[in-house]
Amino acid sequence: MRGRLSALVVGMLALLATSPAVSAGSTVRSFTDVPTSFWAHGAVLWSVGNCWMIPRGTTTFGTSHYASRVTASRVLAQLNRLRHGVSVSATPYQQAVAAGWIDPGKGTDDTITQWEFDRGVVRVMGLREVATMIGQLHTTDGWRPTLPIGFGVEQTVRAIGARVDVPAGADAWEEWPMQTLRRADLAAEAYRLGHLSSWAVVSAQQKAVVGHALPPWTPLKRAVLGFALRYAGSPYVWGGESPSTNSPYGAQAAGGFDCSGFVWWVMKMQTYHVGDLSWSGNAAVQWRSTYDMAAHIPAAKRIPRTGLHPGDILFWSSAPDGAATAWNTVYHTGIYLGNGWTINSHGSGAGVTLDYMGTGAGWYHDAFAFGWRVMPLGK
Secondary structure, eight states: OOSOSOHHHHHHHHHHHHOOOOOTTOOOOOOTTOOTTSTTHHHHHHHHHTTSSOOSSSSOOOTTSBOBHHHHHHHHHHHHHHHHOOOOOSSHHHHHHHHTSSOOTTSTTOBOBHHHHHHHHHHHTTOHHHHHHHHTOOBTTSOOOOOOTTHHHHHHHHHTTOSOOOOTTOGGGOOOTTSBOBHHHHHHHHHHHTTOOTTHHHHHHHHGGGGGTBOOOOHHHHHHHHHHHTTTTOOBOTTOEESSSEETTEEOSSSEEOHHHHHHHHHTSOOEEETTEEEOSTTTOOOOSHHHHHHTSOGGGEEOGGGOOTTOEEEEESSOOGGGOOGGGEEEEEEEEETTEEEEEEGGGTEEEEEEOSTTOTHHHHTEEEEEOOSOTTO
């Protein structure tokens, strides 16, 4: 198996992304470029029917067209109405620019990147401080890794459940933070924003702790884990093991990672040089899928939660039993950052996220099975 947290979670997410119900009283329309088989069909109909987006034509929605700033502004204004009870302006672009949700760019018809739109979501939701705290990530001894642009924003929007994991088979629609946002992706995110859970804001606020929660790392772990952090916010792609469509192990639909593919990218496919030391996990990490990795790790090399060190590979199971966990119940993997935090690629987070797995963390805590050490200690 190459990545989803569980079949149940995947099914729920696919339902939300592809088959949302249109609210009572809204106008249901059909579009020639949005067949019922289209991955965002339901989200498009909901977004139009509830006035979050306007179609480009009388019979077409414009799925693959880039979203304009005025279109993105309308979605943000609707979110603001939903969250704060403020009416949508007759000129939502001016409303969004005046409120500081988005920059004016080159005008209403200018395009907008995924990150720029997500930054607007964070600002409308009142989570700007949270995103800033996450974006100031550092270890407790003061070392700061190089982080991707928009790191804090992208981790925040994923924490509230706003970003969408495009279903397997439609992965070419996945968006990286700095890519120009397409209308179908905007519609899918609009639907999620219109249906955020009651705990969305609290979930994001709790993640802010990671900004100063990571322990000191040795020089080698700074190199390896710092490299992993550069890909935070990358999309979840079924079978993905590279930020490019041209993976060394075969073409993939889009750049991005599934769970074991992310572990491969960081722990197997790179060689790290720190002083006189060169290290790669290539020899140890021989198996591609989460199942196969778990199947080949003997009980004697399985590490309990209390023995974990930063850089250890982590495994979660539908029937966790420590070192005795049956390999065919293991379905998710990630990398340990320390102090109860992991970096992993998963469908419910729409890509690579940092997540807490300590006491009270729900699934991340309860389903944890064991760790596996491939990096040397003390280096």
